[in-house]
Amino acid sequence: MRTPLIAGNFKMFKTAAETAAYVVELRGLLRDVNGVEVVIAPPSTSIQAAAVAAEGSPIGVGAQNIHWEREGAFTGEVSAGMVRAAGARFVIVGHSERRTLFGETNDTVNKKMNAVIAAGMTPIVCIGETLEQRDRNETLAVLDRQITEGLDGVTGEQLAAMVLAYEPVWAIGTGRNATPAQAGEAHFHIRQRLKQWFGLESAEHCRILYGGSVKPDNIAKLITQPDVDGALVGGASLDPKSFLAIIRGAAI
Numbered sequence: 001m002r003t004p005l006i007a008g009n010f011k012m013f014k015t016a017a018e019t020a021a022y023v024v025e026l027r028g029l030l031r032d033v034n035g036v037e038v039v040i041a042p043p044s045t046s047i048q049a050a051a052v053a054a055e056g057s058p059i060g061v062g063a064q065n066i067h068w069e070r071e072g073a074f075t076g077e078v079s080a081g082m083v084r085a086a087g088a089r090f091v092i093v094g095h096s097e098r099r100t101l102f103g104e105t106n107d108t109v110n111k112k113m114n115a116v117i118a119a120g121m122t123p124i125v126c127i128g129e130t131l132e133q134r135d136r137n138e139t140l141a142v143l144d145r146q147i148t149e150g151l152d153g154v155t156g157e158q159l160a161a162m163v164l165a166y167e168p169v170w171a172i173g174t175g176r177n178a179t180p181a182q183a184g185e186a187h188f189h190i191r192q193r194l195k196q197w198f199g200l201e202s203a204e205h206c207r208i209l210y211g212g213s214v215k216p217d218n219i220a221k222l223i224t225q226p227d228v229d230g231a232l233v234g235g236a237s238l239d240p241k242s243f244l245a246i247i248r249g250a251a252i
């Protein structure tokens with residue numbers, strides 16, 4: 001049985017003070033919520049404030065990106081060890097905005113994912129097709145490539161503990177979410193591939209989130225899909241009340 005996970009991706013929103021206030025409000029709202037795991041990934045300057053405000057609560061804190069090297073002359077970057085020391089336990093890797101705006105490839109995704117695991121954190125590895133790829137019927141092939149290249153070298157045990165996020169690029173920030181059937185089909189395919197490549201048991205443990213315009217009014221249908229284990233939420237995670245409504249919609 002996989003515990004549903006709802007992760008909020010704040011993107012480039014909220015200062016440290018704003019994030020701390022958010023966490024204080026959210027932890028109050030979560031007091032009577034069970035059966036779902038909650039993570040927020042604020043900007044790296046807010047990780048420490050989030051972790052301090054979340055201490056002793058069920059809210060996990062994540063980073064949105066890291067560099068794969070431990071340290072070095074990489075101006076503007078932060079390492080996995082650094083975000084972990086600031087309080088992060090999860091790291092989003094390979095978000096489509098990182099891939100399209102900042103040139104990330106399956107190869108850099110692989111390096112970052114390994115660095116996250118080596119630092120003792122949980123990677124949330126994002127995969128998903130663009131609209132052109134969907135229109136050309138390439139969705140499943142694109143997912144296969146992102147999994148084989150992005151997760152190259154991963155052991156079954158590591159896979160079991162990690163999180164994948166299926167995020168069709170055309171659904172991110174557009175208000176146009178995948179239908180439950182479209183999400184269900186992609187998630188089923190991903191799970192089948194994971195079984196094939198990493199073994200049945202590991203594949204059954206790995207959580208696969210859906211991401212892309214998840215809102216309080218569409219989470220309930222998405223989560224009923226057997227292979228949808230939660231959501232990676234952008235815009236609707238920025239307000240604690242709408243995030244809470246999504247969390248409640250996914251609780252078992």
Ligand code: PGA
Nearest residue numbers: 172173212213233234235
């Ligand atoms: P959205 O973003 O919920 O605003 O579509 C999702 C994401 O980018 O992870």
